[in-house]
Amino acid sequence: MTRVEPAAVVDEELVQAVARLVPQLSRSAPPPTAAELAAIVSSPATTLFVARDDGGRIIGVLTLAVFCIPTGVRAWIEDVVVDGRARGSGAGRALVRAALEGAAAQGARTVDLTSRPDREAANRLYLREGFEARKTNVYRYTAEPS
Numbered sequence: 404m405t406r407v408e409p410a411a412v413v414d415e416e417l418v419q420a421v422a423r424l425v426p427q428l429s430r431s432a433p434p435p436t437a438a439e440l441a442a443i444v445s446s447p448a449t450t451l452f453v454a455r456d457d458g459g460r461i462i463g464v465l466t467l468a469v470f471c472i473p474t475g476v477r478a479w480i481e482d483v484v485v486d487g488r489a490r491g492s493g494a495g496r497a498l499v500r501a502a503l504e505g506a507a508a509q510g511a512r513t514v515d516l517t518s519r520p521d522r523e524a525a526n527r528l529y530l531r532e533g534f535e536a537r538k539t540n541v542y543r544y545t546a547e548p549s
């Protein structure tokens with residue numbers, strides 16, 4: 404059984420687990436430092452959900468961002484990743500469900516996410532959990548390195 408909880412403290416175990424997981428999500432993003440993780444964990448806008456296996460080992464993470472804008476309280480799910488060795492046993496589903504519960508508890512009207520079409524397992528997961536594909540253009544502005 405996978406257990407999912409919001410991270411409350413940033414310790415070496417969490418820093419190392421996220422450092423193992425981030426490269427499985429992005430080839431370009433460096434893993435966050437302990438201070439960067441602490442900023443995520445302490446921010447009222449973000450919740451870092453952590454999935455653990457039966458032995459208590461961290462096997463996945465998901466970040467939920469909830470914010471208030473003129474059209475209401477909205478939420479985004481970002482950076483969903485489960486360790487390659489632990490996939491296919493429901494950790495992804497448990498992370499998404501915990502995030503949806505967290506978003507609902509904070510009054511979010513909608514929960515959005517994006518996922519590249521080649522992320523097939525992720526796209527199946529989101530559709531299975533009730534997300535619907537929207538017809539909208541997704542834009543990104545990438546800042547120049549300072």
Ligand SMILES: CC(C)(COP(=O)(O)OP(=O)(O)OC[C@H]1O[C@@H](n2cnc3c(N)ncnc32)[C@H](O)[C@@H]1OP(=O)(O)O)[C@@H](O)C(=O)NCCC(=O)NCCS
Binds near residue numbers: 428492494517524528
């Ligand atoms: C997408 C991702 C997070 C899914 O994590 P996961 O833990 O494998 O997800 P789940 O186990 O809940 O679901 C995966 C599959 O296992 C199956 N499964 C879930 N629980 C199961 C169980 N108890 N027994 C057998 N199979 C199970 C699901 O039905 C699903 O099958 P399908 O994808 O073939 O339809 C993971 O593949 C991942 O980290 N991918 C790389 C990073 C990525 O793409 N992230 C998403 C960014 S948008």
